[in-house]
Amino acid sequence: LVEHIRPICLPTTDTLMQEMDLDKDFLVTGWGKTENGTLSDVLREANIKLKNPQACQQSFLRDIAQSQLCVGDTTRDSCRGDSGGPLAYPEEYLTTQRFVQFGIVSYGAHECGNGYPGVYTKLISFMPWITNILGT
Structure with missing residues (x-):
């Protein structure tokens, strides 16, 4: 696979399915609109x-x-295109540190990063x- 396209683990174990914790910093990535309103030409996180x-x-x-999950920060979130x-x-x-996907970017406020959270699909529900x- 290429630099920005790699497989990601799914929350398939009971333990991982219970890991939705409000105190954790989750990582969202994408090529969507940036703070200046243009689409990014580099993968942002x-x-x-x-x-x-x-x-x-x-x-x-x-x-x-x-x-669904409610996710976001007052200044950081996904945006259109993500x-x-x-x-x-x-x-x-499985004894190795890996990224596990817990959500899928769905929708948010019209103006990204304006203090509104975003709504994500909760992967464990599916x-x-x-x-x-x-x-499997």
């Missing part, structure tokens, strides 16, 4: 924390499904379907 679902419910005036990208955390995985499709 940001460390961001999970938030309580109520933060997204207040920001977007709608319920957040249990299959959708579909990973939300990951480095974990001990692990039974994913493992069935993968045949």
Whole structure:
């Protein structure tokens, strides 16, 4: 694979499925819009924390499904063009430190990085379907 395209681990163990912790810094990466409003030509990353679902419910005036995560920082988050990208955390995985994907960038506020959190798909909610499709 190439420099910016590599496999990522999935949260397939019971322990990893319980690792959604509000105190952890998760990593989001993408080539979406930057603070100056243009798409990035280099892979960008940001460390961001999970938030309580109520933060997204207040920001977007709608319920957040249990299959979604509320994620973000007052100045750092994903932006348009990052959708579909990973939300990951480095974990001990089969005796090796690896990035495990816990979320998928979904949507956020119209103006990125303006203090509003973003909404991400919670990957563990779809692990039974994913493992069935993968045949494992």
